[in-house]
Amino acid sequence: MQSKKTSAAKPAVRVIKKYPNRRLYDTDTSTYITLAEVKQLVMTREPFVVRDAKTNEDLTRSILLQIILEEEAGGAPMFSEAALANLIRFYGHAAQAFMGSYLEKNVQVFTDMQARLAEQSKQFTPETWAQFMATQNPLVQGMMGNYVEQSKSLIDSLQEQMQKQTEQMLGAFGMGGPKR
Structure with missing residues (x-):
């Protein structure tokens, strides 16, 4: 039982799949999610990775940059x-x-x-x-x-x-x- 507690304490990385139609699918909740919901995962410090649904390529960095771009285009940009x-x-x-x-x-x-x-x-x-x-x-x-x-x-x-x-x-x- 001790090993189960150890593995349960280690947070699993949430996998989000990005499909060619630009939709994001959260495999943890079995639902499509928005970029705003991915931002919420960042805000709550939940570990996740975004993978291309076809190639399995890691797209996490690209999605994070997309979130930053949307935030910068919004009302109060952080960078001049x-x-x-x-x-x-x-x-x-x-x-x-x-x-x-x-x-x-x-x-x-x-x-x-x-x-x-x-x-x-x-x-x-x-x-x-x-x-x-x-x-x-x-x-x-x-x-x-x-x-x-x-x-x-x-x-x-x-x-x-x-x-x-x-x-x-x-x-x-x-x-x-x-x-x-």
Whole structure:
């Protein structure tokens, strides 16, 4: 019985099949679902994968990008045109892999910070909430300071890695002699 409990505790990945007619079929509920319902799975952190019904190709990333596109086209976009243009400029650039990692880590730090704040706010009574509001700026500044410090660390790491790659590339072409 112990092994059944272990396997039951491990969440199964929900499989959604995408058919050529663009319809999404949730194999867990045996129903067709919308992109909005897939977004809800993301919001509730339910593990899922989207597969092409014919080829079994993983289409999860494509569906997630489609959700982002719909959200951006909606009322309040998250990315400005300048931010999107800068992201596009990284494609094909030597720093493309580093930028993806940098963005992923920064979003995770921000998400973790938001979760900690939400968890702390659950413990607030009206009195502690009043105290929190009175000291909001220092607390928020401290959390943002940690975020900025972690972000700076990631940038420093990115710059260091890019410098090493440049030195290796120049060395391969015989142009990376000692600095004078």
